[in-house]
Amino acid sequence: MKNLITLILLVFGASISAQTNYEKGMEKAFKLWGENNIIEASQLFERIAKAEKEEWLPAYYVATIEILASFGLKDEAVLNLKLKKAQEFLEEAKSISTNNPEIIINQALLNTAYIAFDGQKYGMTLSGKNAALYQQALELAPNNPRVVLGKAEWDMGSARFFGQSTEVYCKDVARALELFKTEELPKFYPNYGAKRAEEILKQCGEN
């Protein structure tokens, strides 16, 4: 136990002392994001992405910000601009880190933004793609809570559409929630989802 604490302290200490430009930059970007300075956060991520050719996270976050901002848009031209930019940065992230489940489910989220905008135009081609993307992510990372949650939510959407029981997917959400509790992540790694899982599980309990 004592050894463990020492180890943690050591690692912690090391990470503080060796705080690089990259870490400072990322922290600043997250701080801006947290303060709702979304454009500035996105632009800083973009600058870091252009400077750090070995890191997939900055490009991933540029894409994430654009995807999240495109839900609810009414103008297709603007939607297309944002999602095209997101796609460009996702491709960059993919080229740095191949078969990364976080990038794969972000790709599915990007597709969902198109489907949400016009289901008739984009649903036919993209919903099949999404099903395949979640399947692929699950095979790569069966214990990644975001993957488990994302797939469960996607499956629930279609089950609900067909008036089928979502119970089996509620179990997946519960499992995701457990996985969230024990998850240990590297710094700056995407860690969203636990709250969302709790919300969905609450709805599950109500039905």
Next chain:
Amino acid sequence: MKSIFLLSLLFLSIFSFSQKRVIYGKVIDNKGIPIEGANVYLEGTYDGTSSDIEGKFNFTTSEVGVKTLVVSFISFETHSQTAEVTSFQNLIVKLREDVNTLDAVVINAGSFEAGDNAKVTALKPLDVVTTASALGDVFGAFQTLPGTSTNEEDGRLFVRGGDADETQIFIDGVRVFNPFIPTAKNIPTRGRFSPFLFKGMTFSTGGYSAEYGQALSSVLTLNTIDQPDQEKTEVQLMTVGVGAGNTQIWGKNSFSINASYVNLAPYQWAFPDKNEWIKPYEGTSGEMVYRYKPNDDSLLKLYSSFNYTALELIQEDINTPNGFHFGLQNRNLYFNGSYKERLGNGWSIFGGIGYANDTSDINLEDDEVDDTENSAHFKIRLNKRFSNRFKLNFGTEYFMTDFDEDFRESLGEDFNLGFTNNLFGAYAEADIFFSKKLATKVGVRVENSALLNQFTMSPRASVAYKSGKNTQFSLAYGSFFQNPKNEYLKFNTSFKAEKATHFIANYQFVKDRQIFRVEGYYKKYDDLLKYDSQFVASTTNFTNNGNGYAKGVDVFWRDGKNIKNLDYWVSYSFLDTQRDYKNYPTQARPNFASKHNASLVGKYWINDWKTQIGMTYNFASGRTYTNPNAGGFLNQQTKNYNSVSLNAAYLISQQKILYFSVNNVLGTKNVYGYNYKNQPEANGIYNHQAIVPSADQFFFVGFFWTISDDKKNNQLNNL
């Protein structure tokens, strides 16, 4: 105290070593209006900022020496300039609009695009399978767009006063030589291809790109899917037959195969029509696609299909008391291969090969006709993107057709007819964007026909101007050549190519799932083929002295926004056309061209029932026919054509769909024209017979089941 002083001195010196430089300036657009929120930074560093509401930026850096300053903003071209860091002061950065965006002007006079990538989508891929009157046929769906004339008994596309042979079909840029399943007279044909193969379609009703030739009126280009999403097996059970398909994916490869068998015998037994069927329609078809995508920059597609069709029947005919006996067996093999690659530096290359072998054994009463056609198409296309504002597209192609016919009269002679038609074509075309609002496309195409010993040159040009946020105007001009049809070339080859010249003006409004467009056109026909006999034979005299014109207005409105769960469109076409061709004694409006055509298509999704219901209403004003009792030529007009079709798709579960459709649900008795007896009766009157559909209505019920790993995919896109 002393030590603190020393320490601070030390710090000061460090600060002075890493001396900060200020970079500042202003970002504006080409009109001088400040751009807020542009990302301004030194490339390769984190140093940068966003421009403020006045377009101003200001940041510090410790970088020294020669660096690149980058200014980027969404919907503008990224600006970069390289210089000594100290010189980046009081800069004025003028950003150029990115013309490659969704809200930029589109050069589209004359054409309708369908597909995810299209900037303006008049028709979506799903529409082919959910439009009530289309019955899953690509061509059926396009017949609900303006510019087409309803000719229900034919099934092909008649565009702006042109007959069906004036439209050419391309798959992945390669010509399809026999796109339609052959049928008997008066029985509508269908395309040979399953609609779910395609992800994008462009239907051009005039003024199209110099890339396409040998079409006087229209081209329809279909693009197949690049990569399937997942492995699956599909089963189709229909009132007219069965089908099955399977898709496999491994690594960078994928393979899809599907086969279907259609037999109308049970249907004809249950719902007999006006024909006496000896052998009801029977068709077997299979398609395979292999795709190989080694990387993001290149793609190989190999497509092949096989079709076998047989039918035999006796049709009523006023000049044949016992009815006209017609039999047909057709085999069609088609191969289409294409490879494309991005070469870098703005270059990309495309190569395609098409090959078709088509054989028909036809019985006409007691005569027998055997046709064999071998055709091939080779094409190479190069694209060079100099910038977003200037792109060049050029290529060359070669067509070969070898046609051979044996005609055996029951009592009499054997004829052997045939020809070889080789044609060389080359084209070059430039896309020029002057701004986000003004763009033009200019090109030229040359062709050399070995058979006709003729060289032709056709200029093409179009220009588009975006007049407002949602509106634009466009103009197009082009000249088009097409060799005469096989049925004439087999008797005579001393022709010139037929010629058409198009002038088009278009206005378009697009906003939030609403499209309105109106297009006026004038089309001039020259050098049309004429002959002097009732039927074409080896003794017929041909000339190229025919001519004609077509002018009109096409209107289209589509709305998927204003009424929840309802998507509908309305098409109207006004057509004024006359031509003097074939054996016409004078200029007249041909039988296939009705003056007014209109379609109304609606689709309504009922969420509680998990059902989409659809309705199509088609209207066409009367068609011309010649009444020998009245004197004159094409002097009479039939009554108007009306048809209402309904369909419904019920999603039983994610993977099971039940589909139902009825064409002409009201049972309207439509008339396409009249046949007159060759000889008058004793009282001098020629008796007549109406040309009517063989059945007034058509029913279809199908069950579609998909089996895939994730149990999600269905064949809604397949109906």
